Amino acid sequence: MQTGNCVIGIDIGGTTTAFGFVDRQGGLLFETTLDTHADQPAETLVIRLCDAIGSLLKVLPPQVVLSGIGIGAPNANYLRGTVENPVNLNWGASVNLVELFRKRYDLPVAITNDANAAAIGELLFGGARGMKHALVITLGTGLGSGIITNGELLYGADGFAGELGHTTVDPAGRVCACGKRGCLETYVSATGLCRSVMELLGQRLDPSNLRETCFSQLTSKLIYEAACAGDSIALATFDFTARILGMKLADAVAHTSPEAIFLSGGLAAAGELLLAPTRRYMEEFLFTPYKGKVKLLQSALPEGSGAVLGAAALAWHEADKSK
Amino acid sequence: MQTGNCVIGIDIGGTTTAFGFVDRQGGLLFETTLDTHADQPAETLVIRLCDAIGSLLKVLPPQVVLSGIGIGAPNANYLRGTVENPVNLNWGASVNLVELFRKRYDLPVAITNDANAAAIGELLFGGARGMKHALVITLGTGLGSGIITNGELLYGADGFAGELGHTTVDPAGRVCACGKRGCLETYVSATGLCRSVMELLGQRLDPSNLRETCFSQLTSKLIYEAACAGDSIALATFDFTARILGMKLADAVAHTSPEAIFLSGGLAAAGELLLAPTRRYMEEFLFTPYKGKVKLLQSALPEGSGAVLGAAALAWHEADKSK
Numbered sequence: 346m347q348t349g350n351c352v353i354g355i356d357i358g359g360t361t362t363a364f365g366f367v368d369r370q371g372g373l374l375f376e377t378t379l380d381t382h383a384d385q386p387a388e389t390l391v392i393r394l395c396d397a398i399g400s401l402l403k404v405l406p407p408q409v410v411l412s413g414i415g416i417g418a419p420n421a422n423y424l425r426g427t428v429e430n431p432v433n434l435n436w437g438a439s440v441n442l443v444e445l446f447r448k449r450y451d452l453p454v455a456i457t458n459d460a461n462a463a464a465i466g467e468l469l470f471g472g473a474r475g476m477k478h479a480l481v482i483t484l485g486t487g488l489g490s491g492i493i494t495n496g497e498l499l500y501g502a503d504g505f506a507g508e509l510g511h512t513t514v515d516p517a518g519r520v521c522a523c524g525k526r527g528c529l530e531t532y533v534s535a536t537g538l539c540r541s542v543m544e545l546l547g548q549r550l551d552p553s554n555l556r557e558t559c560f561s562q563l564t565s566k567l568i569y570e571a572a573c574a575g576d577s578i579a580l581a582t583f584d585f586t587a588r589i590l591g592m593k594l595a596d597a598v599a600h601t602s603p604e605a606i607f608l609s610g611g612l613a614a615a616g617e618l619l620l621a622p623t624r625r626y627m628e629e630f631l632f633t634p635y636k637g638k639v640k641l642l643q644s645a646l647p648e649g650s651g652a653v654l655g656a657a658a659l660a661w662h663e664a665d666k667s668k
Numbered sequence: 669m670q671t672g673n674c675v676i677g678i679d680i681g682g683t684t685t686a687f688g689f690v691d692r693q694g695g696l697l698f699e700t701t702l703d704t705h706a707d708q709p710a711e712t713l714v715i716r717l718c719d720a721i722g723s724l725l726k727v728l729p730p731q732v733v734l735s736g737i738g739i740g741a742p743n744a745n746y747l748r749g750t751v752e753n754p755v756n757l758n759w760g761a762s763v764n765l766v767e768l769f770r771k772r773y774d775l776p777v778a779i780t781n782d783a784n785a786a787a788i789g790e791l792l793f794g795g796a797r798g799m800k801h802a803l804v805i806t807l808g809t810g811l812g813s814g815i816i817t818n819g820e821l822l823y824g825a826d827g828f829a830g831e832l833g834h835t836t837v838d839p840a841g842r843v844c845a846c847g848k849r850g851c852l853e854t855y856v857s858a859t860g861l862c863r864s865v866m867e868l869l870g871q872r873l874d875p876s877n878l879r880e881t882c883f884s885q886l887t888s889k890l891i892y893e894a895a896c897a898g899d900s901i902a903l904a905t906f907d908f909t910a911r912i913l914g915m916k917l918a919d920a921v922a923h924t925s926p927e928a929i930f931l932s933g934g935l936a937a938a939g940e941l942l943l944a945p946t947r948r949y950m951e952e953f954l955f956t957p958y959k960g961k962v963k964l965l966q967s968a969l970p971e972g973s974g975a976v977l978g979a980a981a982l983a984w985h986e987a988d989k990s991k
Contacts, residue, residue, distance in 0.1 A: 501925020
């Protein structure tokens with residue numbers, strides 16, 4: 346295998362796929378995105394990504410030499426190299442993405458859950474540097490999680506540890522795309538936030554500009570802006586979301602006892618509007634021995650680059666192992 | 669430090685404290701119990717235990733030489749040697765049990781959560797032998813848990829990982845002795861079972877022998893016997909309990925992805941009456957990638973000895989380290 350000075354980190358999301366060239370120190374040389382087109386097969390996305398990478402390599406300086414490829418994707422299995430039953434992608438039961446890339450590149454390729462990738466990124470290049478036990482929650486279209494225990498990413502028996510988005514908030518609650526009801530991500534995610542606004546508009550009589558936006562047009566960004574402008578429905582939505590997130594983070598602490606929890610992804614950009622009430626509710630729900638001991642922080646990675654840097658961190662790790 | 673052929677394993681419960689002499693292979697040479705007297709200070713229990721151990725050493729064969737002491741206790745902190753804010757013991761904020769024993773014995777002494785001790789026991793001497801990822805749930809007066817990840821007991825940042833008894837089932841639910849509401853152990857434990865019977869007797873009109881027993885006299889054993897005799901309230905209580913346990917075990921799987929989950933402790937003696945419906949509900953609540961992959965089993969350790977053997981396993985581990 347060649348030894349380069351750069352890896353490609355790829356973050357596949359339900360809506361957008363981001364990728365970038367990342368050096369040994371976590372420096373992002375170049376980053377761009379493609380629409381994922383979740384309705385199309387995985388092969389199509391791989392071909393489009395390889396085309397884009399090929400074009401970029403032609404214009405990047407010749408001293409950029411690739412050392413490996415790391416991929417973060419929903420429901421990715423590190424042990425098998427596959428993406429299995431992704432909820433927000435129409436890819437079927439199992440696709441071996443690692444094989445699809447290896448057909449095209451003579452480089453080490455590794456894949457992990459997109460949230461696990463964000464967690465490795467936080468551990469190697471972000472706020473979790475030096476920590477032994479941490480939890481990273483990614484808030485995008487869905488809710489992902491990556492768990493660090495004893496300084497390593499936790500994969501579990503089957504390679505699928507850390508899927509907190511599908512823990513149960515309410516067994517009689519909202520229908521989830523996964524087929525269950527009341528999953529955490531139906532409440533705490535960009536989509537969950539929009540669903541909560543709709544419910545609150547139905548339940549309450551407060552005047553709100555959000556009454557002028559239909560569900561299909563609603564975004565977490567619009568809700569954030571409404572909250573910043575003092576809209577009571579938007580503020581109540583953030584409070585409702587923070588309470589559920591705080592309760593389930595307290596549950597997560599009771600499992601792995603992290604030193605800190607990091608929120609990353611689009612919705613985490615709401616910053617203290619989400620973090621402050623979540624911290625308060627989490628403390629309320631924490632079992633006494635944990636109270637006051639777990640930091641809840643925003644990801645220290647550049648907004649939107651956490652998962653790409655994480656995928657790149659995974660690639661560096663694999664490149665080292667193949668030496 | 670002397671090197672012996674035997675350790676003492678001590679399991680401190682809310683009602684009963686069991687201890688035994690255990691050899692290198694997990695063989696229990698001798699085991700007995702004391703009433704814990706949860707209302708008395710920790711020092712009193714330590715003195716009573718040391719008295720009992722002293723008396724026993726006099727009658728045991730002279731070839732029994734002690735190598736260490738391992739203790740499992742509620743809310744014990746392995747890293748600090750303390751028991752902190754135990755819910756079912758009137759011991760206050762923090763007691764250093766390791767120091768109390770070291771004053772009396774020139775031996776390595778280690779302490780851990782009683783459920784963590786049960787998990788080490790299962791890993792070294794029971795059904796989890798050879799597993800890398802497992803979860804042990806102890807069902808006694810309360811609900812404890814010990815998490816094995818990568819073949820090691822998970823302690824987390826603060827030494828308190830694995831307190832699933834205080835994850836939240838329903839934030840508006842039953843009052844818990846810990847000060848929170850709706851904790852898992854208020855539903856799934858010997859005490860939780862009794863509380864559920866009372867609620868169901870109030871909600872339903874089924875004739876039931878359980879209507880002749882007052883709450884103070886009710887035990888999980890009586891409920892088990894009623895269920896075996898076909899009592900519909902008792903059967904509904906087991907079903908209700910299994911559903912909540914199944915839901916929260918599915919949540920636990922989404923955290924650490926164990927190969928198997930073991931139930932131990934008094935209530936686990938109900939066997940398939942509890943295991944079969946819990947398995948069914950757990951499968952229902954499991955996120956798709958985990959379905960059909962996680963075994964739910966009864967502890968393979970002799971009934972009632974799991975925690976003592978676990979405490980002993982901890983002692984052997986410490987004795988090895990101090991060599």
